Amino acid sequence: MVHISKPEFYVKVKYKLDSLRSEGYSVFYESIEADKEIDSLQKDLIYRKLRSITGFYPDYSNKKQFKVLQIKGFVQQSQSNTGIIDSLDVQADLPINKLIALYEKEKGEVLLSDYDLKTPLKDKYRTKIDQQDYDFLIDTLRNRRLVEMVKESKAEKIAVIYGALHRLPLFTSLSKQDSLWHTVQ
Incomplete structure (x- = not known):
């Protein structure tokens, strides 16, 4: 998976995914979205901790941070454009609050x-990143x-929809x- 691409990539x-499901595959997908019971103040703190470790806030709609989104026709990956179905598919990733807690x-x-x-989370952020800490977290x-x-x-057959670097x-x-x-x- 790539997180930013042209819409036709996500159509494919x-x-x-629809084809794999019809062949009996279970779909496991990537998402670090915070647990729903986390309030906005907790989310803010958790995302600031993430940003201090990685150097970025993972909001691909932030065109200041992700310049490729300024290229005409590029969009960010979403559950709807990739065909992820919450009630059917498995989030095989750690919600950000649990990821930071483990870290x-x-x-x-x-x-x-x-x-x-x-x-502010969406503003330019400059800090020296410790690559070992980044790699450990991400x-x-x-x-x-x-x-x-x-x-x-x-499941006997699993389709994993995760960033290509995890393969x-x-x-x-x-x-x-x-x-x-x-x-x-």
Whole structure:
């Protein structure tokens, strides 16, 4: 999956997901959207912590931050344009509030500076990013969760709709645990 592309790309994704479902696949998808019971103040704090670790606020509609959205015809990925169905498909990712909680459990509390707290989430944000912390949050914790979800699933066939960079770590982790895991093109 790519998170920003032309609409026709997502039409193909939606068609493919519909086809896979009709062939008996369970669909697992990526989304770090916060749990619904989290209030707006908690969400704000969690997203500021995320931004302090990664250097960005994950709102692809923010054209200041994601310049590719200024290119005519590009849109962001959404559940509707990819054909994700909440009631049918499985969110095999960590909601941002749980992701940050896991990060803090393993790495310690994320302390926010005045700059972190005063800079609006959608404004330009400048900070030095620790690549190891970034990778741990964005890749390690989320890939760990995805592997657990796939391993524990009773589904015989699973279609995983996740960012392309997660593919190799997912397959490598699953293959280490069971050499029978394979991908289908």
